[in-house]
Amino acid sequence: MLKHLFKLIWNKKKENFLLISEILISFMVIFAVFTLLVHNYRNYKIPRGFDYEQVWSVSLGELSGSKDKDSVMLMHKNLRNTLKSLPLIKDLTLSSSNVPFSNSMYRTTVSYKGKEAHTDIFHGEISYEEVLRVQLLSGRWFSEDDNAAAKRNIVINELTQERLFGSGAALGKIISMGGEDLKVIGVAKDFKDQGDFKAPTPAIFLRIDTSNIRDASTILIRVGAGADATFEGKVYKLIASTVKSSNLEIKHLSDLRKNKNKETTIPMMIFFIVAGFLIFNVALGIFGVLWYNINKRRGEIGLRRAIGATASSVSGQLVGEAMVLATFSLIIGSFFAIQFPLLNVFDLPASVYLTAQFLATVFIYLLVVVCAFYPGKQAAAIYPAVVLHEE
Structure with a gap:
């Protein structure tokens, strides 16, 4: 038939x-x-690799005043102490402007024994892990002990480890970025920061210190469940009274994700x-x-x-x-x-x-x-x- x-x-x-x-x-x-x-x-x-809920992104914009490192560090210290005095703020961290779900992006190239990986690069303080709840697979996050390290320490994600080391271990290895040697101290889960429908890309995390603190133009704040528009206005006024910025802006990562x-x-x-x-x-x-x-x-x-x-x-x-x-x-x-x-x-x-x-x-x-x-x-x-x- x-x-x-x-x-x-x-x-x-x-x-x-x-x-x-x-x-x-x-x-x-x-x-x-x-x-x-x-x-x-x-x-x-694909798992997101971090938690965006109840996290606010505060863009400090163009800061006026002295660009001296000590002055910038003192300003950030005063701002941190002022914000942490509020009961609904659980933790905060300085960050580069390429926060999750933003339209900002920093890219770099890292290499290891002839292998290269084009990666996103994220800058944050020690508290960056706690604020975004970055999930580590092995190793550790940054700590105060890194201040005395001979080489700058770095945390990479799974994709970067795969590109550079294949199935081999990454912890303790020395990789190169722009002629600088960096030591891998941790491997985090892939960081899916461009939305739910975008695949994660290779990424690395560097600690903000005195050498690059002037480039930290964003603060990530993890707030409690009771933080509302009234509390947001209070936070805005506190920041505006502490720093002199021409375009201060607060955004919620949940809104940026949508x-x-x-x-x-x-x-x-x-x-x-x-x-x-x-x-x-x-x-x-x-x-x-x-x-x-x-x-x-x-x-x-x-x-x-x-x-x-x-x-x-x-x-x-x-x-x-x-x-x-x-x-x-x-x-x-x-x-x-x-x-x-x-x-x-x-x-x-x-x-x-x-x-x-x-x-x-x-x-x-x-x-x-x-x-x-x-x-x-x-x-x-x-x-x-x-x-x-x-x-």
Whole structure:
């Protein structure tokens, strides 16, 4: 029966060319949709590596006054003591401006024995780990003991360890950054700071000290559960009275996360709407063609019923023909889809493309079955006597 259906469709390939083309285009669009969905879902399932809840980012902006190190350190010390006197502030840390979910980014290159990794670089104090609750896999975070270290200490994440050391241990190794030797003292979980749908990247963490404290333009504050808008206003006034800044600003990391996620979800929703309209039109096309074929083949169907064909066999033939049409389209579409992992298009894992191809194939078959079910049922309801009388 299946061989007969393939032969029947192949003999009418010119008549079915338009429908095959519609299903092919629909498959490629669905393949793109599922590729996007699978990729974003995989990224969403990756652990974040830190805790953003109840954390505020205070941008100090352009500070006026002396740029002397001692003056800057005294200013930060006074600000820290003032803020810590508030009961709802649990902890705080100076940080570089590239806080999680911000649009700021610092990049650098680190190397080890000829291997290089292009990484994000985050600066923070000893309390940075506690404020963001960075999750360490091995080693330790920065401490006061690092002040006497011969080399600057550094904490790296999993991806950086993989790029530089493969499956080997990273603790105690000396890596190079801009001609400076740094000692790895800890390995943290991957730091997914660009939103829920963005994969983490290689990253390193450096401690803020007297050599780079003038570049610390942001304060991260972990607050208690009762911190509201009134308390935020109080914090703003305290900071404004302590430092002289032209554009002081307080943001919540939870709000920054929502805004960062919108950069992915809004274009994705627009793409899904456009794809949905296309699929709906293709479904109407399949339904209309099958409906037209039934009316065109009423004589054939009535004759088959008259010589003993059951209603289920007539309905099954029409659904089977639609499935064979879909198969022709999917064979062609799969040829193009398989090129994406082979050519490493968009630098995505091959498993993403293969999963998307499987889901798109299942979706197309389900779509064709749904569209063919009602016309097939109508064909099975044709009475042989009525059709033969019309003929």
